[in-house]
Amino acid sequence: MDLMELFFISLGIALVVYYGVKLVLFSRMLFPKLWFPLPKAFFTSMGDWAVVTGASEGIGRAYAFALAERGMNVVIMSRTKATLDQVAKGIGETTGQRVKVIVMDFTDETVFTRIEEQLKDLNVGVLVNNVGMLPTYIPCEFLDTEELDKTITKMINCNVKTMVKMCKIILPGMENRRKGVIVNVSSGIASVPFPLYTLYASSKVFVERFSQGLQAEYKDRGILIQTVAPFGVSTRMAGYQQTNIVTLSPEDFVKRSLLYLRAGDKTHGSVCHIVLGWLLQSIPLKLLYAESVLHGLQDYVKKKTRQRESLSASRTISDK
Structure with missing residues (x-):
């Protein structure tokens, strides 16, 4: 086994261990009463x-x-x-x-x-x-x-x-x-x-x-x-x-x-x-910062705001 092959095997093992630990840590979040009583x-x-x-x-x-x-x-x-x-x-x-x-x-x-x-x-x-x-x-x-x-x-x-x-x-x-x-x-x-x-x-x-x-x-x-x-x-x-x-x-x-x-x-x-x-x-971040994404976010919030204001107005009228 040459040095390069040993390096890639060691790197693979390290990655498996790293992500295995992260998976175990994340799995604790599924059972907080058990892990964090x-x-x-x-x-x-x-x-x-x-x-x-x-x-x-x-x-x-x-x-x-x-x-x-x-x-x-x-x-x-x-x-x-x-x-x-x-x-x-x-x-x-x-x-x-x-x-x-x-x-x-x-x-x-x-x-x-x-x-x-x-x-x-x-x-x-x-x-x-x-x-x-x-x-x-x-x-x-x-x-x-x-x-x-x-x-x-x-x-x-x-x-x-x-x-x-x-x-x-x-x-x-x-x-x-x-x-x-x-x-x-x-x-x-x-x-x-x-x-x-x-x-x-x-x-x-x-x-x-x-x-x-x-x-x-x-x-x-x-x-x-x-x-x-x-x-x-x-x-x-x-x-x-x-x-x-x-x-x-x-x-x-x-x-x-x-x-x-x-x-x-x-x-x-x-x-x-x-x-x-x-x-x-x-x-x-390039995807998140795309102009279409940001404009879409603005439009979504505007739409939800108008819906909320319209619903609030209709409730006010019905209460009168």
Whole structure:
């Protein structure tokens, strides 16, 4: 056997082992309860309270309910008091847990002193940084964004600064008690550079890198920090798309994603979204960036937006 033949045999064996390991690791995602079990009292063992930002609807609301159902008192935060009060009432009636409502507009960078004051006496065991915003519902090129300067400031304050500031507020207590959970909600489209969603996707990349770095720093102190990066979830931000095997309801997504809490510093939260993440990273970027693909994406979102507005209008008329 000559040297070249030995090289190719060794290379083949290495590839088989490499992809075999990846297959085994992926197969674990099919059985999260088996591979990443959580004790029944896991969340309540972290502390008495959970804090959820952006909790008035969608994924944040679902996290608030899910954590209350697991025995935690919940602080819910958003900018719409009437909606928060409804959520608080629902949580109290269905779970019996205590709920604290904090009304805050996270696009305002001056709110965090008030937040810290209202949280200072609480034993916070879980923090869910969910609040986020799109620069526009219709995807567009960066310079075509309306009121671009204001939008940049709001996006950074809401999607980036809020997460960092909330970690700054909550993390010291977790470090002192040497336990806690922080879940930072990102987005599946941050898996690759994503044209037409450039500003939003980039802000979510920051969420992922910050979370992963923070987990490396504090993992040995008993604190679990994870990025959750969903794809299709039927929320207002996604135009309330009809649920299916890919597009999940917020409640279904949160229920599944909590099963992967011990699966690493980043998860897409469900098997179908994990597969989507792999597919997106496997697509050649030249194909993704093709003008026809980008125009098709814009047209699709415009169509869905018109359908949603038409349905909303028809419902309003029928209610009169």
